[in-house]
Amino acid sequence: MTLFKQMAVMLSLFLGVILACVMVLNFKTATAFVQDQLYTNAKNTAHSLGLSLSKIVDPNDVASMETMINAIFDSGYYERIALIGVEGNPIYVKETDVLVSDVPQWFINTVTIQNAYATSDIMMGWNRFGTLEVSGHTGNAYRQLYKTLIDLVETFVVIGVVVLGLLYLLLTLSLQSIKQIRDQARGIIENRFIIEPKMPFTTEFRSATVAMNAMVSKVKDIFERENETLMQYQDLLYKDAETKLYNRRYLVTKLPEYLQGDTTLSQGLHVMLSVDELDRFKKEYGYENYMKLIKKVAEGLSGCAGLCENTLFARLNESDFFLLMPFQDDVALKKHLDTMLLELQRSIDAQALVYLVIGVGIGVYNEHDTIKSLLSKADLTVSQAKQNGNFTCTMALQQPHSLILSREEWRKELVDGLSESRFVFATQNVIHAQDTSSSIVHEEVFIRLKGSDGFTHSAGFFLPMATVLGLADEIDRYMIQKMLQRFIAQEMNTPLALNLSAEFVGHYANIQWLKEQLEKLSPTQRAMLWFEVSNTIALHNLEAIVSLSALLKMLGCRFGIDSFAIPSEGAYYLQAIRPDYVKCSVVYLKDIMLDASTGKSQESLNNIVRSLGISIIATNIEDEQDLATLKYLGIAYRQGRLIAPIELLAE
């Protein structure tokens, strides 16, 4: 029972008892008053009627006596009026039964009103004639009392409701601070650091809030220091010291995520900019001018990188810059690069231009490329560019498969695929390895398209185009619906993890739709549904992802981040999203955790991830060496071709 409820019950009882007591006392007073009135009335009547009867001179004039008695009796306030002779013989008696129509019987049974009875002596001159007995009518008393009771109850109910209302209001206000303290404590558990700026009014709560704030600050400080450390190592490992761009090492760890078949990132353009004779330039013009030039190049290329949010941009070495862009619009890109080169050329001293050669090569990549092939292709295009003349940009676009179709044909292909249910699904097991055995954690679901050409294509083939055509969320909905149907049709023992696209999470309507779909399932079924988004989506749609993650958690689903790498901004976004798990390529994990110069970074990443209660799943495991490394690192959740192949789901 919550404190609020306890206090509310206690105070309500207290108030109830007080109100009841006051009501009972009031009612008692009213009863006594009515009883008194009954007596007084009888007494007064006995006296006044007695006085009147004493005025009758003739003791035999009973008719007058009866008339007088009738006159009084018929007012209806009397139960009985009797004139009794001196010897006790009744001379005249008027009485009526007590019938009270508008008072309930239970009330009459419960409340006892003693019938007031008053007498008065009747004289005829000096002689005693007899006694007049008067009994008031209890019916009137009951009626009066019952009305009083109803009034009392009504009044007290109103008072009760008003007072209880006020009480609850005050309690709510007063206990608000306890809720705040509880939220702070919960926040710490979930690594949300809530500092409460509003100090509660109640002294005890205030000191508790102050203490909580101090504690939260401390914990937050620890988290921030860990994050700081991690970022420093990130910089050391993956940043080029001169430009603060990512370095070759980073590119190599990140590329596998771009070059796998089942992602929207697996097709696009690569750009390489290479500068010759940079050393000579540095000697002749000094370090400052060299840095100016490098910065200018970096800035120019950053502008290019901005064309696509998933661009991978790195400085491979002193003179080579590389961009990988999951982006199709080569025309716009070339235009951008040409402009940039022109500006660059203008800014460089004419004498330096004699020997300083800058070339830019553009090429295409797809899921079939490897790191090696990609970099050699890039080198090739750059050399071609340099041959084509200084400050030129060359494109080498061997048409990949995806560009054989026109946009409209693509649209038709995808729309038909949806309506004809030509999209099929494949899954890959993610396991949790223990000492001797392993268990399946979940199956990641991949979508495939049975093309009109008869081949089955992986997502990398059609998803980039679907994104361009705005059909990505349609495909996601299709996938979710298909999976839900599976759930309803059969008992599932293994959770399924579904990847959501940026388009899907970016639209509120989709999230609402997802919520409605999930609410149709039982809690046990919902626990079998996990959702993932890529690290890039999480970073670029932080607000949407935070609310999506919270929604899914509330519904009992799990949420993860795929292709995880700590971005240059640090791990704060994890704190906001608080995913259940992150999937990292084994290459990245090895790199960040095994580097001798960054011994502490493993600890920091572990601390952050552990403190947020996030599991790390290593992906892209290709060989036994990877497994050995993971064993050494203590990472038990694993996924990759070596662990389990991707298998088509039976229709």
Add this chain to the structure above:
Amino acid sequence: MKTNVLALCFGVAVLTVTLFSTAEFVLSGISLEKVEKEYGVFAKKRVLALVAMMNRAKDESELEKLEKVNDFFNATPYHSDKSVWGVDDYWATRLEFIGKDKGDCEDYVIAKYFTLKELGVPASKMYMTYAKSLKFNVAHMVLTYYPTPKSIPLVLDNYNYKILPANERTDLVPIYSFSGDDLFNAKQAQLGKMLPAVTKQTRAWDELKIEKKEK
């Protein structure tokens, strides 16, 4: 025959009780010191005189008792409520009446009524009767004593010291009677007869209690 025997037995019993009764009236409701403190030494003496009179009358017939009590209280001088209490109408208790040694007609009636009751005269025989005094043309109150319910009552009056049957009291016109108990036992009785300064809501009519106690 049987009746005679019963009567004889009753007579003997009464005589025995009378002769050998050793019970005496004593003051019990209030101490003499308190009376003296409140009303002075003469009041104390008057109270002692009242107790003594009652002890003298205790074994007498009812009529004797009436005579003694009537005479004892009629010796008190008459004064209006206005002059004694400063209000138009005030019913004094027996103690106040004796203490002040003055009072008006109701005060006489109350004092006589309580004294007779203590002497053993049944309350059912005594009535406080409102009457109009034709002689003075004022509202008046007397104590009436009915030997039987149907008989003509005797009138104990403070205007006329002699106890007479009511039909001989042509100077009085009876208006209305109360039995004493009816009046003094009533809960609300005499609220209107209070002194303005009095805060007690019930009158201690028996504040001067005189009871029979075994010696």
